[in-house]
Amino acid sequence: MSQFLWIEDFENNSIAATENVFKSILHDAKIPDTKEKIKAFLKEPKYRVLTELTFWDGWQFIHDPQQLLQVDYVLLDIDLNVLDDGDEEEQELLDILTRYEYQPSENKEQDTQSYITATQNLKKVAGYQLYVALVMELGFPKEHILFCSNHGEEMRKIQAAFITAKMELPKIRSKKDKADLAAWLIEKRENKYMVLRRGIIEGCQKISALIAEYPELIQFRKFIKRGIAARDITPKDMQGYLETLQNLLPLREPQDKQQFYKLFLRTLTHEWDSADPKLQKNDSVNFTFGWILKNARNWSTHTTVLDNLKPEEVAFLFMVAMRAMFELEPTSQPYEDYLLTLFGKDIPELDIRKIPLAKTYSQIKEIMMREKLVDDIVDFQAMLNKMVNKNIDYNHYVTGLFQMFWHGIFPASYKQLNSGIYPTGNKAHSEIKGVYTFDNSYDFGNKKDFLYKFARCIYNKSFPFV
Numbered sequence: 001m002s003q004f005l006w007i008e009d010f011e012n013n014s015i016a017a018t019e020n021v022f023k024s025i026l027h028d029a030k031i032p033d034t035k036e037k038i039k040a041f042l043k044e045p046k047y048r049v050l051t052e053l054t055f056w057d058g059w060q061f062i063h064d065p066q067q068l069l070q071v072d073y074v075l076l077d078i079d080l081n082v083l084d085d086g087d088e089e090e091q092e093l094l095d096i097l098t099r100y101e102y103q104p105s106e107n108k109e110q111d112t113q114s115y116i117t118a119t120q121n122l123k124k125v126a127g128y129q130l131y132v133a134l135v136m137e138l139g140f141p142k143e144h145i146l147f148c149s150n151h152g153e154e155m156r157k158i159q160a161a162f163i164t165a166k167m168e169l170p171k172i173r174s175k176k177d178k179a180d181l182a183a184w185l186i187e188k189r190e191n192k193y194m195v196l197r198r199g200i201i202e203g204c205q206k207i208s209a210l211i212a213e214y215p216e217l218i219q220f221r222k223f224i225k226r227g228i229a230a231r232d233i234t235p236k237d238m239q240g241y242l243e244t245l246q247n248l249l250p251l252r253e254p255q256d257k258q259q260f261y262k263l264f265l266r267t268l269t270h271e272w273d274s275a276d277p278k279l280q281k282n283d284s285v286n287f288t289f290g291w292i293l294k295n296a297r298n299w300s301t302h303t304t305v306l307d308n309l310k311p312e313e314v315a316f317l318f319m320v321a322m323r324a325m326f327e328l329e330p331t332s333q334p335y336e337d338y339l340l341t342l343f344g345k346d347i348p349e350l351d352i353r354k355i356p357l358a359k360t361y362s363q364i365k366e367i368m369m370r371e372k373l374v375d376d377i378v379d380f381q382a383m384l385n386k387m388v389n390k391n392i393d394y395n396h397y398v399t400g401l402f403q404m405f406w407h408g409i410f411p412a413s414y415k416q417l418n419s420g421i422y423p424t425g426n427k428a429h430s431e432i433k434g435v436y437t438f439d440n441s442y443d444f445g446n447k448k449d450f451l452y453k454f455a456r457c458i459y460n461k462s463f464p465f466v
Helices: 014-026 035-042 055-062 091-100 108-124 126-137 153-165 178-189 191-213 235-246 257-272 284-302 311-326 334-341 357-370 379-391 397-409 450-462
Strands: 002-007 047-053 073-076 145-149 171-174 412-416 436-440
Touching: 002 055, 002 171, 002 178, 014 035, 014 178, 014 334, 047 055, 047 108, 055 091, 055 126, 073 126, 091 108, 108 126, 126 145, 171 178, 191 235, 191 311, 191 334, 235 257, 257 284, 284 311, 284 379, 284 397, 311 334, 311 397, 311 450, 334 450, 357 379, 357 397, 379 397, 397 450
Parallel strands: 002 047, 002 073, 073 145, 145 171
Antiparallel strands: 412 436
16 A cells, blocks of 8 residues: 555545545545544554645645655645644745735734735645645656645636646546546555555664664674674664665656666665575574575576566565564564565465475476486575576576575475385475475464464465466
């Protein structure tokens, strides 16, 4: 779900206005009966609509870089109250009002009348003023903005103003056109690129704030050998890394997203060049995540096998990196729950007994033997990495990264058999007279924990051909 900013003053019926615009995502939810309650209601994670109630509140919001970073799309009313009753006029607002015939005067009566006239003039076209600031001043993509109003006369005036200025007309929709509004909202809300970008931003911001207060949660130090690439990994280092990541995917969705995904992946995994996952061999999760990232780093740097990633595949690697590099609590984080929505709604229950470990292991082992590669390698990730290094033609290396998770959590072991009998069941066999078995003792724990949710969500991506 993308995140929206809605600037709406609820001048008439606040419940009706909310229902008209957002019915397609609210369904049958009960809408609160006050402006402030509606604002809190729409902000909930299942809706992700930030609301500002006046022109001036909206103006201050969009001119705050950290606030604007939280927004993917903007819905603007055209006719907006300039201020709430009791709010004080700041100098910047007074400067804006001079464009609408406000003429400051030492005569209090004249000044007041001029101010009233200017606010009335601005009110009728306040949304237009915000649009121009967003697009012309702040570089916000115009295709990410929707005018949404019931004021027909103002809508015609805005259209005329754009024509006069020889500017491309923005999308202008009536709040009463529910079908059109619903189509626009659903399309934008379910845009996978925007969900990926939003989840990365929120994850980076969350973790950056966390390690500023608790620097001991920087777990990446455990992957670095002492005396080799020796350096103190500081919170400042990691915060710089996180800030770079959150700014790599542009708000305007690029036509060629792959070049941005590739740059993001290289930046995400760059630090793993000097990391050694074997240092975490006693922690099966860290050990597994470390190898996924180490291989992703090498493959993205030296090959093209990761050059056509999908949003959910980028999200997978981002979540793995954050869990490997930072010690986060077991329960899933809001940004993780958000990114996991990229894997769809058809999420199977997790049954460890049905994980096709033997079959997927055998597929890779057979390729290794067919290509006359070293056939006594036991680790799944090592076999797959050997295939990449030897340029073995295989169309499923990205799927292999997902399978590394399962084969790392449930590692294989080999036992020589003198009888030459090939056991069946959840065991793999090869031409060697022996058997590979898999340790399935790992417990994913609480259903609210990240690893449990993560495993469920990536299951279908891990075994699409099984």
